[in-house]
Amino acid sequence: MATVELPRPVISVSVQEADFDVARLQASLLSGAAVEGAIATFTGYVRCDNENRQVEALELEHYPGMTEASITAIVNEAAVRWPLLSAAVVHRVGKLAPGDQIVWVGTASTHRESAFSACEFVMDFLKTRAPFWKKEQSGASAHWVAARETDDKRADRWREGDTE
Amino acid sequence: MLKVLFFARVREQLGCASLDLPCPESGLDLDMLQEQLCREHGDGWRDVLEEDNMVRAVNQVVVAGNCALTDGDEIAFFPPVTGG
Numbered sequence: 001m002a003t004v005e006l007p008r009p010v011i012s013v014s015v016q017e018a019d020f021d022v023a024r025l026q027a028s029l030l031s032g033a034a035v036e037g038a039i040a041t042f043t044g045y046v047r048c049d050n051e052n053r054q055v056e057a058l059e060l061e062h063y064p065g066m067t068e069a070s071i072t073a074i075v076n077e078a079a080v081r082w083p084l085l086s087a088a089v090v091h092r093v094g095k096l097a098p099g100d101q102i103v104w105v106g107t108a109s110t111h112r113e114s115a116f117s118a119c120e121f122v123m124d125f126l127k128t129r130a131p132f133w134k135k136e137q138s139g140a141s142a143h144w145v146a147a148r149e150t151d152d153k154r155a156d157r158w159r160e161g162d163t164e
Numbered sequence: 165m166l167k168v169l170f171f172a173r174v175r176e177q178l179g180c181a182s183l184d185l186p187c188p189e190s191g192l193d194l195d196m197l198q199e200q201l202c203r204e205h206g207d208g209w210r211d212v213l214e215e216d217n218m219v220r221a222v223n224q225v226v227v228a229g230n231c232a233l234t235d236g237d238e239i240a241f242f243p244p245v246t247g248g
């Protein structure tokens with residue numbers, strides 16, 4: 001049986017301390033891939049309070065190498081499920097302040113359903129698989145943020161196949 | 165040699181970011197490595213490394229359960245991830 005090669009999407013993954021410009025990132029999805037149809041994007045911002053604690057600063061640690069590899073693997077999984085033309089993920093590390101941009105995911109596809117779904121899929125698995133850890137500073141104390149069961153449940157939905 | 169890495173809360177609790185261990189000729193698996201670390205460093209390490217939700221990765225891929233290790237492997241211990 002002949003196998004059909006799906007066109008491989010143009011994928012970009014960046015883990016960086018620097019802030020990012022969402023307009024430039026969206027434009028980057030258009031370079032190197034002929035985008036027709038739709039682009040869906042998600043931008044995450046640092047919370048001002050979390051579990052009733054005022055957040056004054058956030059420090060993000062990651063596992064260099066594994067972080068990039070795991071995000072790339074998640075995007076590749078999305079590309080198997082939906083016809084992606086291009087996708088990009090940027091995640092910041094280091095010291096951040098409330099209100100700062102922290103993560104951006106953009107997915108380009110021929111139709112909005114696949115662009116939306118792929119964007120959400122990447123974000124859900126990034127939160128549960130990519131090795132980042134948040135440490136919140138509030139007042140004189142600092143503590144590591146605990147993983148949330150609701151994030152695991154969101155990612156699990158994709159396995160059940162009830163969201164497509 | 166085996167490279168062992170610790171991240172985030174685990175790194176802070178152990179007071180250790182990384183260490184190198186010789187890989188014995190007789191072979192080693194992930195559970196044996198963890199037991200060796202606990203024996204060499206004491207109960208403080210055992211309490212942390214034996215936590216129910218501890219994540220273990222070999223060569224930057226999360227491993228569920230045990231697996232054989234070979235010379236040159238990179239092993240990591242870390243808490244559940246909280247990015248995004």
